[in-house]
Amino acid sequence: MNAWNPTRDALRTALVLAVLGEPTRLPAPASVDLQRFWHQFDATAPAHLRWGFEAATVLLGAVLPALLGHGRTLPHMTAAARDAYIHRVAGLPVAADLIQIVKVVAALGYFADEGVEDAARGVSP
Amino acid sequence: MNHIDGRSLSSPLTLTTDVVIVGSGPAGAAAAREAVARGARVVVLEAGRWFEPGEHPRSAFDAMALLYRDMSASVVIGRAPMPYIQGKMVGGSSPINGAICWRLPRDVHEGWLRADPALGDALPWAVLEALTDELEERLHVRPTDPAVAGPKNLLMARGAEALGIEHRPIRRNVSGCEGSGRCIQGCPTGRKRSVDVTLLADALDGGATLISSVEAEGIEVDGAVAQGVRGLSASGARVRVVARQAVIVAASAVQSPVLLLGSGLRHGPVGQHFQCHPGVSMAGRFPDPVRMWEGATQGHEVIGLRGEGLKFEALGFGLGVLAGRLDGVGSTFARELDDLAHQLDWGVAVKAEAHGRVRRVAGRTVVTWSPTDRDVAKFRRGLRVLGEMMLAAGADHVAPGVRGFTPRTASVGDLIRLEQDGPTHPMAFTSAITHMFGTCRMGSDAAQNVVRPDLRHHTVERLFVADSSVFPTNLGVNPQLPIMAVATVCARRALGLDAGGAPMAATPRRHPHIPEVPMAAPSIIRPVIRGVEPALALTLEDLMGMNASQLHAVLERGHALDPDTLAGRQYLGVDLSLPELARKVLWHTFRKTFVRDEDSGEVRGWNVKMEQHGIDGARIPRRSWRGEPVTFGHYRVRSAAGQRFPRQWRGAHFLDYTTAGNLPIDPAGLGFTPLVAVNAASQDLLLGWEVFKVGPAFVPTPLYWALRYEGPVEHQVAPPRPARRHSA
Numbered sequence: 061m062n063a064w065n066p067t068r069d070a071l072r073t074a075l076v077l078a079v080l081g082e083p084t085r086l087p088a089p090a091s092v093d094l095q096r097f098w099h100q101f102d103a104t105a106p107a108h109l110r111w112g113f114e115a116a117t118v119l120l121g122a123v124l125p126a127l128l129g130h131g132r133t134l135p136h137m138t139a140a141a142r143d144a145y146i147h148r149v150a151g152l153p154v155a156a157d158l159i160q161i162v163k164v165v166a167a168l169g170y171f172a173d174e175g176v177e178d179a180a181r182g183v184s185p
Numbered sequence: 186m187n188h189i190d191g192r193s194l195s196s197p198l199t200l201t202t203d204v205v206i207v208g209s210g211p212a213g214a215a216a217a218r219e220a221v222a223r224g225a226r227v228v229v230l231e232a233g234r235w236f237e238p239g240e241h242p243r244s245a246f247d248a249m250a251l252l253y254r255d256m257s258a259s260v261v262i263g264r265a266p267m268p269y270i271q272g273k274m275v276g277g278s279s280p281i282n283g284a285i286c287w288r289l290p291r292d293v294h295e296g297w298l299r300a301d302p303a304l305g306d307a308l309p310w311a312v313l314e315a316l317t318d319e320l321e322e323r324l325h326v327r328p329t330d331p332a333v334a335g336p337k338n339l340l341m342a343r344g345a346e347a348l349g350i351e352h353r354p355i356r357r358n359v360s361g362c363e364g365s366g367r368c369i370q371g372c373p374t375g376r377k378r379s380v381d382v383t384l385l386a387d388a389l390d391g392g393a394t395l396i397s398s399v400e401a402e403g404i405e406v407d408g409a410v411a412q413g414v415r416g417l418s419a420s421g422a423r424v425r426v427v428a429r430q431a432v433i434v435a436a437s438a439v440q441s442p443v444l445l446l447g448s449g450l451r452h453g454p455v456g457q458h459f460q461c462h463p464g465v466s467m468a469g470r471f472p473d474p475v476r477m478w479e480g481a482t483q484g485h486e487v488i489g490l491r492g493e494g495l496k497f498e499a500l501g502f503g504l505g506v507l508a509g510r511l512d513g514v515g516s517t518f519a520r521e522l523d524d525l526a527h528q529l530d531w532g533v534a535v536k537a538e539a540h541g542r543v544r545r546v547a548g549r550t551v552v553t554w555s556p557t558d559r560d561v562a563k564f565r566r567g568l569r570v571l572g573e574m575m576l577a578a579g580a581d582h583v584a585p586g587v588r589g590f591t592p593r594t595a596s597v598g599d600l601i602r603l604e605q606d607g608p609t610h611p612m613a614f615t616s617a618i619t620h621m622f623g624t625c626r627m628g629s630d631a632a633q634n635v636v637r638p639d640l641r642h643h644t645v646e647r648l649f650v651a652d653s654s655v656f657p658t659n660l661g662v663n664p665q666l667p668i669m670a671v672a673t674v675c676a677r678r679a680l681g682l683d684a685g686g687a688p689m690a691a692t693p694r695r696h697p698h699i700p701e702v703p704m705a706a707p708s709i710i711r712p713v714i715r716g717v718e719p720a721l722a723l724t725l726e727d728l729m730g731m732n733a734s735q736l737h738a739v740l741e742r743g744h745a746l747d748p749d750t751l752a753g754r755q756y757l758g759v760d761l762s763l764p765e766l767a768r769k770v771l772w773h774t775f776r777k778t779f780v781r782d783e784d785s786g787e788v789r790g791w792n793v794k795m796e797q798h799g800i801d802g803a804r805i806p807r808r809s810w811r812g813e814p815v816t817f818g819h820y821r822v823r824s825a826a827g828q829r830f831p832r833q834w835r836g837a838h839f840l841d842y843t844t845a846g847n848l849p850i851d852p853a854g855l856g857f858t859p860l861v862a863v864n865a866a867s868q869d870l871l872l873g874w875e876v877f878k879v880g881p882a883f884v885p886t887p888l889y890w891a892l893r894y895e896g897p898v899e900h901q902v903a904p905p906r907p908a909r910r911h912s913a
Binding site (some may be wrong): 075078079080081082083084085088097100101104105106108109111116140143146150152156159160163164166167168170172174180181 | 243245246247249250255256258259260478503504505506507508511512513515518519520522523525588615659713846
C-alpha cells in the first residue's frame with residue numbers, strides 16, 4: 061500500500077458520509093464498513109468512472125474546501141461543517157455534476173451493505 | 186449439458202462445428218436453438234460467465250459489478266454523456282432485463298418494407314408472426330398478474346386512467362413470478378423465462394456446445410469466405426472455432442460491429458446508423474408507502490403515446506440505484522433516504538431519431554451519439570406526462586430531475602412549462618440508453634447496408650449477423666422478441682433454408698475445401714489473413730486499419746522481396762503500431778531507401794527522418810544544419826534462410842542492421858527485421874516487423890511498419906563506418 065491510499069480512502073469515505081448525511085431510520089453511514097465495496101469498486105468499475113470518481117474525491121474533498129476557505133480537508137471537518145460545505149458546493153457549477161457522480165456511488169456503496177438493505181426493506185413508517 | 190467454462194481453460198482449444206454463434210443473448214440463443222433443431226452442430230461463444238439463479242446478487246451494486254458490461258457505466262459520447270446498459274453473462278441482457286415482451290409492431294415492419302421492398306421476401310410478416318407466436322409460448326409471455334404487480338404498477342394504471350391515456354399490464358416472460366422486484370439483478374427465484382433457461386437450454390439439450398467467458402476477438406476469413414472465430418478465454422487460453430457452414434454474429438448492436446471492424450471487415454456502413462431508446466425518469470413522493478422495490482419490476486406500461494415515440498413504464502430498481510436518484514445532498518438527502526418507502530420512479534423510453542456511430546479506437550469500443558433537439562423535446566414531453574400521471578395517481582409532489590428546473594413540484598402548470606419552456610440541452614436531463622439498433626443494417630443496397638436482406642454479409646460468404654444491429658430502424662418498443670424472431674430466420678438462412686424454413690434450391694450446404702479439424706487438436710488449417718480478403722490487393726490504408734495479430738498474419742503470408750527491384754527505390758515508411766487515435770495525433774513517418782552497394786553487390790539502405798506535417802501533409806525530409814537529410818539506422822537486405830526468427834516466421838528476407846556500419850549509439854543497430862512484399866508480383870507495398878537481436882537472442886516486439894513506394898532514391902548516403910562482413 062502506498063502513502064496515497066490511506067489519504068484517498070479517508071477522503072472518499074468522508075465525501076460519501078457528507079453526501080449521505082445522517083438518516084435516522086437506517087443504519088448510520090459511518091457505521092457501515094465500506095472496505096469490501098471500495099475493493100470491488102476499484103476492481104470492477106471502468107476506468108472513466110474510477111478516475112472520474114478519483115478526481116471528484118480530490119476536488120471535493122481537498123481542493124474546494126481550501127479554495128472556499130474552510131481551512132481543512134473534508135475528513136477533518138465537523139459533521140455540521142461538512143453538511144454546510146456539501147450543501148454549498150452542490151450549488152456550484154461543475155461541482156454539482158461531480159456530486160451527482162459521488163451520490164450515485166455513495167448510494168450504491170451504502171446499500172451494498174446487507175444491514176442497510178435489510179433495514180430499508182423493513183422500514184414502514 | 187455441453188458447457189465449457191472459459192475461466193477454467195488451461196490450454197488452447199480448437200473446435201470444429203457446422204455453425205459458430207458469437208453471443209448467447211436473445212439473438213444468439215434463438216439462432217442456436219433453430220440451428221440445432223435443423224440438425225446442425227452448433228458452438229456458442231459467450232463473453233460473460235454462467236450464473237445459476239441462486240447466484241444472482243441482491244444488492245444493486247453487486248449485480249452491476251457481476252452481471253453488467255462495464256458495471257453498466259459504458260457511456261455514449263456526444264452532447265451529453267449517457268450510460269448505455271448491457272448485460273454480460275450467458276443469456277446476454279435477457280436475464281437482467283425487465284422481462285418486457287413486445288411483438289414487432291406492424292407499422293415498424295411496414296416502414297422497413299417501404300424503405301426496401303426486398304425485405305418483404307426476406308422477412309415476411311406472416312413468418313415473423315408465426316415465429317413470435319411460438320416464442321411467446323416457449324417463453325411463457327403473459328400479462329402481468331395484478332396479484333404480484335405491487336403499488337408502483339397499480340398506481341401507474343390509476344394515473345393513466347385518470348388522464349385517459351391507453352395503458353395495460355406489461356406482457357412479460359415469467360412463470361410463477363413472486364413479485365420480488367429484482368428482475369434487473371437477475372431473478373432470485375428463477376421465475377423469469379430468460380433465454381438462458383429457455384432457448385439456449387433447448388439448444389444445449391439438443392447438443393449445442395456453449396463456451397462461456399470467452400471474448401470473441403476476430404472472425405477468420407479466407408478468400409472472402411468466413412472460416413470461424415477466434416477468441417480469448419478469461420483464463421488467457423486461445424480458443425478457435427472453425428465453422429464449416431456459417432459464422433453467425435449475434436453479439437449486440439455495439440459488440441457486433443466492433444467484432445466486424447476488429448476483423449478488418451469494414452464493408453458498408455458498419456458501426457454507423459446507431460439508433461437507440463434513451464430513457465428519462467420522474468420521481469414522485471406518495472403519501473402512503475409504495476415500497477418501490479416490491480412487486481413486478483416492470484409490470485405496467487402506458488402505450489397511448491407510442492405514435493409520438495413515447496412509451497411509459499413503471500420502473501423497479503435495486504435500492505442502491507433508487508437512492509442514487511433521490512433529491513438533495515447531506516441532511517436533505519438523509520431525509521429522502523428516511524422516506525424511501527414513499528418514493529416512486531417511472532420512466533419513458535423515447536424512440537429517438539438521432540443516429541450515432543460505433544467505432545473501435547485503439548482496441549476499445551467508442552459509441553458516439555447525441556440526441557437531436559426533437560429528441561430532447563420528447564424528453565420534456567415525456568417528463569410532463571409522467572409528472573401529470575403521478576399527480577393524478579395521488580403523488581404529493583414530483584421531482585423531474587432536470588437541471589435548471591424546479592427540483593420538485595405539485596403543479597401541473599409547472600409540468601406544462603417544463604415541456605414548453607424547459608431546458609433544451611440534453612445535459613440537463615438524467616438519462617440512460619437501452620435497446621440499440623442499426624449498426625450492421627440489413628438491406629439490398631450493398632453500399633448502404635452491411636448485410637443483405639437474408640442477413641448474409643454483403644461481401645463475405647457464410648457470415649451472418651442476427652441481432653438488433655441489422656434492424657434498419659429502432660422500434661419504439663422492447664426488442665427482445667423481434668430479435669429472437671429475426672435471429673431464427675437468420676439461422677434458417679445460414680443453413681440454406683428460406684425464411685419459413687423450407688429448403689432453397691441450389692444452395693451449397695458446405696464448402697468442401699475446408700478440412701475437418703478434430704476437437705481439441707492443434708490447428709492444421711493453413712494460416713489465413715484473419716479478417717482480410719487475400720484475393721484483393723491490400724493498401725497502406727488497409728494495413729493501417731489492422732491490429733497486431735492481423736498484421737502478423739499478413740507478414741506470415743507475405744511474398745519474397747526482389748532485391749533487384751528494390752535497388753534504387755525509396756519508400757515512405759509508416760508506423761503501424763500506434764493506436765489509431767495516437768497515430769492521428771502523432772503521425773509518425775520515415776523514409777527507407779534501397780541502393781546496390783558497389784563494393785559488396787548487396788542491396789543496402791538507410792532511414793531518413795521526416796518532418797511531421799500531419800497525416801496528409803507533404804513528405805519532407807528533415808535536414809541537418811548543413812542542409813543534408815538526417816539519416817539513421819543503416820541496414821542490408823539479407824536472405825533469411827538459415828535464420829530462426831521468433832514466432833517461427835519463415836519469410837525470405839530481412840533487414841540486418843547489426844552489420845551495416847551503424848554507430849554503437851544508434852539503437853537501430855540491433856535491428857534484425859523481417860520484411861515482406863504485401864501483395865504478390867508487386868514491390869510497391871512492404872511490411873516490416875521490428876525484431877532486435879541482442880547477442881544470440883532475438884527480441885520480438887509488437888511493432889510493425891509499412892513501406893509504400895515513393896520513387897527513385899533522391900540522395901545517397903554512406904554508412905557512418907564500414908559495414909562488417911557477415912557469414913551468410
